[in-house]
Structures are given as structure tokens and as C-alpha cells.
Amino acid sequence: MKQITLFIVLFISGVSVFSQDDQNPVKFSNEIRKISDTEYELIMKADIYEGWHVYSQKTADGGSLPSEFAYEKAGEDYELIGETTESETIVEFSDVFEVDETFFKEHAIFTQKIKLLKPDVNQVDVNLFYQVCKEVCIPADHDFSFMLDGSVATNTKDSVDERSLAMGSTLKLDLKNKELLHNVGEDIGAASGLWVIFGLGFLGGLIALLTPCVFPMIPLTVSFFTKHSEKKSKGIANAMLYGFFIVLIYFLLSLPFHLFDSVDSQILNTIATNIWLNVGFFVIFLFFAFSFFGYYELTLPSSWANRMDAASTKVGGGIGIFFMAVTLALVSFSCTGPILGGLLGSTVLGEGDVATNLSAGMTGFGVALALPFGLFALFPTWLNSLPKSGGWMTTVKVVLGFLELALALKFLSNADMVAGWGILKREIFLGIWIVLFVALTLYLFGVIRFPHDGPKTKLPPVRKGIGVVSAAFSIYLILGLFNFSSLKLLSGFPPPHFYSIFETESDCPLGIDCFKDFDEGVAHAKKVDKPILLDFTGWACVNCRKMEANVWSEADIYPIIKEEYVLISLYIDDREELPEDQQFDFKFDSGRIKSIKTIGQKWGTFQSVNFNAASQPYYVLLSPDLEVLNNAVQYTDRDDYRNWLLKGLQRFNEITAD
Known part of the structure; x- marks a missing residue:
């Protein structure tokens, strides 16, 4: 799903073309098992090429097409005993169709028991309609023939009648300049996809630098390294090592998600498919947002930071610097935690390998946090140009709070569409967003205030500028609500057009x-x-x-x-x-x-x-x-x-x- 600002994740894949008649990413086989003189078990197997998947019979309505079996002469020559069973499937949430989709990878096995109604039946024919997908989806069908006496199945059709020949000939076109068709246009891939996510994580890290939990630490830490080292070069090296450890720590934080992914490749995608996990994330992001608004402080146990700080003093050297970096990560959690939560949320909502995406985003976040420590160590005079800490950092936190609320609504929207509650239709979703960004605009212009805001002062130009941007975005949302704008900047984030309080259907x-x-x-x-x-x-x-x-x-x-x-x-x-x-x-x-x-x-x-x-x-x-x-x-x-x-x-x- 494509997100906006910090939460945009976009992957576009290339596609491949092949002739349906002589190639197929699915290879079928079948066998039959005799249970008794009148009962048999039909077993249909599919070997699926790497990267492709075939949809289950039970995949949700409104998404990709399910597999469908047609048993010829069922009820006449034989009867079906129960339903056609399936081997193990995978469930993922489709951002495009907004439903859970169930499918097979690598292998699929379908089994159907039958009971003969006529003793002379020797052959059972089954047709399977299925959809196989990679970056493209291909609907196809396959015929299975089961011989009850173990003989080789024969094609029941070895010729077509004159009527079929005539109708078939109408499908064949006399195309001119047909050689152009062999030059299929190049597809646009997303080789830079991970770099996009890295960049978004980097942007999140830059925002975190402006918060009161991190910003005051920059001059203090750089001064510590440059003034407490015997040589200037040693101080610069220590500051660089400190920055490296910051990047390493945030990268290491993503590794457990790779472990989860190796145990169950769908464990992270479950967040985007499970109703109550989505509701849980909605509540968590509300909690994050109100901490940014100043109604309470979100912190880790102070003993953790104290222990890391003590360890950095006792050990010294490179290991001591590592513990200093860990201390920064812990004491800054009240500001970085909600931003990292947003990064995790947007990564899970996006497409592709969630764990790899998260590692890219977390590394970008760490690089942004580490960058000023290395730069100011190299150019210490730049420290004099840093703005002083003050109320502007409170403004940054409140703005982030509003963005957290906007992201929280996406999780509630996911739960709503999967469950079919119908409480957050597209117009309602956009209406709430309009209220949020109008409120943000009023805050930036000083109309709305929060608990940790200081006394009223003259608004700085930067805050007014951001207020104008927020107002413009609010107008953009209003235009989209009334269909005067397509809201392409938000493509994939609000509910789709068909999930509307109005009936909107078009044939084309x-x-x-x-x-x-x-x-x-x-x-x-x-x-x-x-x-x-x-x-x-x-x-x-x-x-x-x-x-x-x-x-x-x-x-x-x-x-x-x-x-x-x-x-x-x-x-x-x-x-x-x-x-x-x-x-x-x-x-x-x-x-x-x-x-x-x-x-x-x-x-x-x-x-x-x-x-x-x-x-x-x-x-x-x-x-x-x-x-x-x-x-x-x-x-x-x-x-x-x-x-x-x-x-x-x-x-x-x-x-x-x-």
C-alpha cells in the first residue's frame, strides 16, 4: 500500500509474458486411491514455479479468483462425499482488494472422495479453473482424467465439429505489422524500493533529531568527545564510532523480525490481516499520540538507562562508547518510540518483505540520528549555529501527535474493512482526516493549545509556514471528499472508492x-x-x-x-x-x-x-x-x-x- 510522508511504502514489480498454450507456471499431476469397490479418493497435485502462487477455493470474495472444480457427471455416475479438501495454505491481506487472500506457494494438493452410483463407470473427468499470480495474474484451467481401472486416460475429445471450427476461426485475427508484438514494452521495476524505505526511515530520524529528547544531547555529546580526548583526531574517531554504534543499534532492533519471518513468513503480515491486532495498533497509536500532546510521558524504566550509563563509565574504550549509544537510545525513547512505531506500522502496511523493509527503514533512522554527531565532531564550529532548545521542540512533538492519529485511523480502517463493520467508509475516513488536519492548522496558528505549551508568544515564521501547508492539505482533502481531486498523493491509504456510503459502480x-x-x-x-x-x-x-x-x-x-x-x-x-x-x-x-x-x-x-x-x-x-x-x-x-x-x-x- 502506498503511504504518505513518513508512511509511504511503494513497491512496483515487473511482469513476464508467456504463451498460455505451451508454458505454464503450474504443472499438474493426479492419482487415484481406491477405498472400496464403490469409493475412491481423487488426488490432484500442483507444482508451482518459484515466486508464483495459486489461489485457494476459500479465498475471500472481492479479491483474486478462487480455484473452482467442476466434476463432470457428478450426481449421475457418482456422488461427491464431502467437500474438496486442500493442503496447507497461506493467508495475506491484499492492499488493493482490501480482503484476506488465501493461496498456495510451491505445492498444492486437492483431494475429493467419490462414491460410484453406476457399477460400469470407468473414467472420472474433473475441470479446475484457477488463477496463478506473480506480479501478474493469469486465469487458466486444467482437465484431470481419472481411470478407475488403472489404465491410461485418453482425451475424450480428439476432434471438433464443423460448427466449433467455424466459431474458432473467428477468434483468429489477420493482424498487419504483427512483428511489433514481439517487442513487448519494458516494464518499470522498483529496484530502488529499499532505498525509498531507507529514505523514509532517514526522514523519521531527522524529525526525531528535532525533539526535546534528542536535540539537547547533540552539543553535549560532541563536546564530551572533542574536549575529553587527548588528541583532536581521537575525539573525532570516538564521535564517529559513537555514530556507527547508533546505526548498529537501530539495525539490530530489526533483527528479531527476521527471526519471526523465518519461523513463519506471514507472522508480520498478520498485523495487516487480523482484525483485533489492527484494533490493538489503533489503540497503541492513540496512546503514542496523546503522549506527544503532553498529557503523559512515555518512558522506559529509568534503571535501564542508569545501568547503561554506568557500564559506559566503567568499561571505557570502544565498548564504553557502545553503551553510551545504547543509553541515548533508551533515554530518547519517549520521542523516538512513537516515530519508530509509525515506521513499523507503515512497513507492515506496505508491500514486499516486511522484515527486510523494516531493516532498511531502521537503518535509515539510525543514520539520521548518527549523522550530526559525526558532522559536528568534524566541524565543531557548526555547533554555534545550532538553534537553542525551546518551545519549537514542543511544536514538533504535537505535529507528530497529529500524524500518529492519522496513521492510527488507517489501522482502524483495516479492521473495519476486513470485518465488514462499515463504520469507516471512504467519506467518513476522509472527514475525520479533514478534522485532524484542520485542528493541526488551528494549533499551528495558536488557536488550539496543549498542556505542555508555554505562554503565548509571537509565532515564528517556520511555524506559520507549516500551518499554511497543513491548511492547504486540509483543502486538498476537502476537494477529494467532494471528488474535485483524485487524492493521488494518498493513493492506497484511505479506503478505496468502492468502499463508499454511496453506490458507485461503473461498467468501464x-x-x-x-x-x-x-x-x-x-x-x-x-x-x-x-x-x-x-x-x-x-x-x-x-x-x-x-x-x-x-x-x-x-x-x-x-x-x-x-x-x-x-x-x-x-x-x-x-x-x-x-x-x-x-x-x-x-x-x-x-x-x-x-x-x-x-x-x-x-x-x-x-x-x-x-x-x-x-x-x-x-x-x-x-x-x-x-x-x-x-x-x-x-x-x-x-x-x-x-x-x-x-x-x-x-x-x-x-x-x-x-
Whole structure:
């Protein structure tokens, strides 16, 4: 989930494309176990390529597509005994769909018991529809055949009738300039993802430096090293070592999370999925916030700091300096603890390896805290330019308190959506945030006061400037509440648009007029003489939604799609059955025969046959006469996507001008 300021965590992954007909990240096998003369156990196994996962039958509604089994002639030749059971699954919270998703990694085993109703039954056929995902999601199906007498299963279909051949031929396009499709556009990765988190941790550390628990320690500690060393170089080395130990301590604090992760890879993600843990974090962050507001002091036992301080004096040398760094971490906890809590919270709410992300953030935090001790040791005259401690540090703490409240609300929102309470719909969430940031604005301008605020004085320019920023952000939220702004800065943080107190449904992405049938879309493109944006998408496609929300909605892209192109959106995972007269069997060039019974099966086969691809999102630009106008692209950034659209338009104009 993408967060804001200190709490932003963004990972974007690349995608891969392969032919659905001859490659698959899932390899299936099956076996049958005889229980009695009339009862059998059907065992269906899936070996899943590394990095991919297949969704369970029991994954939550509203998220990715579950696995579904269809037992042919069940109730006629045999009956099912109980439900189809599954091997061990993994549960994770989806930030995009806002539900718990259940899936398999590496291996999946499904088992179904049956009882024969007819003694002459020798073969049982089962069809599995499933969705396999990595950075992209691919809906697919697989047929299992079980021979009760142990013989080799035979394909029940080795040919298709003339009607199916005719209908199948309509799926094959006579594309011109097709060689461009072999040059799929480069995907934008997130190689810098950990650096982003490191930077956010560093920002948190810089904020912590400005608090009354840390700021006064800087000149005192630097002076201690420079004045109590025989040589200046020795004092600088000690200060540098002190800074190194600060970084090391905060890095070490993240190591237990790696241990937890090695025991159970989902233990940290549980925080983002468990209702009551989310409520617990909500309460903890409220507690942090009110400590920043000055209603009570949040401290560790003073005996801990005293022991570390005594140890640093007795031991001396490098070990003594280490204990000095530990003492700083302990005595500054009342200010750094809530900030570190925010860092932990935002890391857990984000995507990717939680423990690694947390280590990057904690290291960045430690580097920011350590930096001034090394710099001021090297340039001691800079100490004279430091501002004096005072009421401005109280202002920093109160501002952090408001930010803690904003983050706390996110945890309550997670619990609300998972539990389905409906108490924090998008408009209510934004309304509370508006109240929080308006209150912050009033505080910064001196209208609201807190217990540890000093006597009223003239407001410094910096505080007024931050107040203006807070007021502007409040207005930004208000515009978003009334849909005058898309709130892209907050993308993924408030509840999604569909989690609204109003019913908001649209047949097409972003309300753009689109066609869900290829032939109808092409006919319209010919009528209006416009190029086609062919959008292979899915209802449960995460990256499709991200592209629509973060790229298609851009002010310089949205009008191009809406006004210059005819949009054809084909949903590969649509499970709605086709009318019976439109169902048929499709025979691939390899000889494999696939039954086309649903809308998704039709368009999935259409994509595979014509574009040798099976992943979504997958975008193709075509002329109404089916000339490919540019290379196909998948998940990409706004600039590349805009240039891709414009290049396609340019090529279309060249064709029509000839």
C-alpha cells in the first residue's frame, strides 16, 4: 500500500509474458486411491514455479479468483462425499482488494472422495479453473482424467465439429505489422524500493533529531568527545564510532523480525490481516499520540538507562562508547518510540518483505540520528549555529501527535474493512482526516493549545509556514471528499472508492466509454475512424487497477484514451457463461482442444492465439483495419505510457494520410 510522508511504502514489480498454450507456471499431476469397490479418493497435485502462487477455493470474495472444480457427471455416475479438501495454505491481506487472500506457494494438493452410483463407470473427468499470480495474474484451467481401472486416460475429445471450427476461426485475427508484438514494452521495476524505505526511515530520524529528547544531547555529546580526548583526531574517531554504534543499534532492533519471518513468513503480515491486532495498533497509536500532546510521558524504566550509563563509565574504550549509544537510545525513547512505531506500522502496511523493509527503514533512522554527531565532531564550529532548545521542540512533538492519529485511523480502517463493520467508509475516513488536519492548522496558528505549551508568544515564521501547508492539505482533502481531486498523493491509504456510503459502480474503467466485445469495438472504431486501445484486463487484476488509478487517470493521459481512442476492455477472468449457442471447442495448432464456455475463456484464448500472451494488463494499439500501431506494453509508468499512446496516434495518422 502506498503511504504518505513518513508512511509511504511503494513497491512496483515487473511482469513476464508467456504463451498460455505451451508454458505454464503450474504443472499438474493426479492419482487415484481406491477405498472400496464403490469409493475412491481423487488426488490432484500442483507444482508451482518459484515466486508464483495459486489461489485457494476459500479465498475471500472481492479479491483474486478462487480455484473452482467442476466434476463432470457428478450426481449421475457418482456422488461427491464431502467437500474438496486442500493442503496447507497461506493467508495475506491484499492492499488493493482490501480482503484476506488465501493461496498456495510451491505445492498444492486437492483431494475429493467419490462414491460410484453406476457399477460400469470407468473414467472420472474433473475441470479446475484457477488463477496463478506473480506480479501478474493469469486465469487458466486444467482437465484431470481419472481411470478407475488403472489404465491410461485418453482425451475424450480428439476432434471438433464443423460448427466449433467455424466459431474458432473467428477468434483468429489477420493482424498487419504483427512483428511489433514481439517487442513487448519494458516494464518499470522498483529496484530502488529499499532505498525509498531507507529514505523514509532517514526522514523519521531527522524529525526525531528535532525533539526535546534528542536535540539537547547533540552539543553535549560532541563536546564530551572533542574536549575529553587527548588528541583532536581521537575525539573525532570516538564521535564517529559513537555514530556507527547508533546505526548498529537501530539495525539490530530489526533483527528479531527476521527471526519471526523465518519461523513463519506471514507472522508480520498478520498485523495487516487480523482484525483485533489492527484494533490493538489503533489503540497503541492513540496512546503514542496523546503522549506527544503532553498529557503523559512515555518512558522506559529509568534503571535501564542508569545501568547503561554506568557500564559506559566503567568499561571505557570502544565498548564504553557502545553503551553510551545504547543509553541515548533508551533515554530518547519517549520521542523516538512513537516515530519508530509509525515506521513499523507503515512497513507492515506496505508491500514486499516486511522484515527486510523494516531493516532498511531502521537503518535509515539510525543514520539520521548518527549523522550530526559525526558532522559536528568534524566541524565543531557548526555547533554555534545550532538553534537553542525551546518551545519549537514542543511544536514538533504535537505535529507528530497529529500524524500518529492519522496513521492510527488507517489501522482502524483495516479492521473495519476486513470485518465488514462499515463504520469507516471512504467519506467518513476522509472527514475525520479533514478534522485532524484542520485542528493541526488551528494549533499551528495558536488557536488550539496543549498542556505542555508555554505562554503565548509571537509565532515564528517556520511555524506559520507549516500551518499554511497543513491548511492547504486540509483543502486538498476537502476537494477529494467532494471528488474535485483524485487524492493521488494518498493513493492506497484511505479506503478505496468502492468502499463508499454511496453506490458507485461503473461498467468501464474511470467511466470511459468502452466495449466488452472485440467485434463491436472494431465496428465502432471503423465508424468513427479512430484507433483502438485493446485492453486485456481482469476483474481481479491488481496491476490493472493500479494502471487505471495511477496512469490512466493522469490529466495528460485520460483525455487521450477517452477522446482519441476506442477502448476495448476484454476481461480474461470473467466467469459468466456464454449463451449456449456461443459455446464451442477451440483446437490449438498444437492439437490441444479447449472448451470455450465462459466470456473469460473466450477472451483468454483470443489473447493467447493472437498475441502469444496470457498475462494482464496487456495493451495493444490497433487501427480499425487491424494494423498494429506500436509494440504491446504491460505495467509501465505514466511517461512511457503517454509516449506509447502518442506514438500510436502518430502512426495511425500516417496510415490514414496515405
